[in-house]
Amino acid sequence: VAKDLGLELPALRDSGVRVVSEGRTQYFSLHGKTGHLVTAERIDREQLCRLVEKCVLRCEVIVEGEM
Secondary structure, rough: HHHHHHHHHHHHHHHHOOEEEEOOOEEEEEEEOOOOEEEEEOOHHHHOOOOOOOOOOOEEEEEEOOO
């Protein structure tokens, strides 16, 4: 994510970048040392998408301040 946004790791931490998922459970987060998108919670496909063939979890990356 840091590479895709063109941010260096210190700038990533300092600019208030966060990942927001739909709903209460936040399934993804950013790894502070690498800037990689990682799973923050256990993702149970059977629970989330019981009857759906294609299971999609949407999230947004929010960058506070100027880019």
